[in-house]
Amino acid sequence: MPTAVVTDSTAYLPPGLAERHGLILVPLQIAVGAELRDENEISTAEALQRPATTSSPAPGRFAAAYEAAASAGATAVVSVHLAAAMSGTLDAARLAAKDAPVPVHVVDSGSIGMGLGFAALSAAAAALQGGTPAEVAAAAERRARLTHSLFYVDTLEHLRRGGRIGAAASLLGSALMVKPLLGIDDGRIAPLEKVRTSSRAIARLEELAVARAGDLPVDLGIQHLAAGPRAETLAARLRDRIPQVADVYVGEVGPVIGAHVGPGMLGVVVAPHL
Incomplete structure (x- = not known):
């Protein structure tokens, strides 16, 4: 796709759905005891058994995702994430976007879970149809607003x-x-x-x-x-x-x-x- 779509793991999309829609996922992290792990590497049940705190991805995680998209042929990225009011994830994405090898449009979904997931899926659908970066970002924003x-x-x-x-x-x-x-x-x-x-x-x-x-x-x-x-x-x-x-x-x-x-x-x- 000319425009790649990146989102984060708190979209909690069903298995295989992100891959089928060409979405790139950046995992949030969770500290369990003294160990910091990507949330897709630990079950919810295991995390609940011990005291745990959550952590936004470092900007480097987003930088790597944007670079991978560019290396795969994308000429732009739309990066759709959980609400800025809930996490520093959006700030990390914006920081990484400044030095990305292609233009990156960062979208605040204003939500989390499938509220974020549906916005990211709408962005991916617009990208697959050949939408411009602005059109792809607008699709995510509109779906998020309606949800x-x-x-x-x-x-x-x-x-x-x-x-x-x-x-x-x-x-x-x-x-x-x-x-x-x-x-x-x-x-x-x-x-x-x-x-x-x-x-x-x-x-x-x-x-x-x-x-x-x-x-x-x-x-x-x-x-x-x-x-x-x-x-x-x-x-x-x-x-x-x-x-x-x-x-x-x-x-x-x-x-x-x-x-x-x-x-x-x-x-x-x-x-x-x-």
Whole structure:
């Protein structure tokens, strides 16, 4: 492709999808004990067994990706990443872009997980169709702007400890049995609703996803942490209830998100088509 598309590992794309779309992935890292490892080298379950902290890639990782793209024949790169408000990853990409051998357009998806993943896939589709670098970047930006990311967590404690709680801190004083529903707004975690039980929270998550989809043609990403059966059940229900659902991807998030949300997390990404 004349324009290569780079993204990072927190897109959590299903196995093989990045390769089929020609995406170049740069892994984030996680420190487990004294060891710093790429998150694709460690399972989420293993990371959760020990205290872990996350780390953005060094600019050199992005520089290597951009150089590899140029060596493979790309004349430009569009680099699509998780929200700047959540991580220093975007800053590292921008720093590397300054000395890249080809022009690099860095895009803030304003999201994470499949909210980022769908934006990167739209960029890859535009690149495969021969779009200019500006058109490829615009495809990622528009898909990110249209996409809704909703999720449920069993407890806010992991987000609080990781410093990623944002406006959802307003829920910390709630009764212990309150289950929070959260969303991503302008790259930050924001409270949506609070529900009394986990079963009601998941039912309400379903309702919100159906409402966000409406009658539009959409793709869905159902993501979870140690909640596979819940995720599969929710995916089946959404397939039945959303009239124009196209692709549905179900998967477990990796250790970078896992370190901040904790076991039991269940999320839905609703991504209208361009």
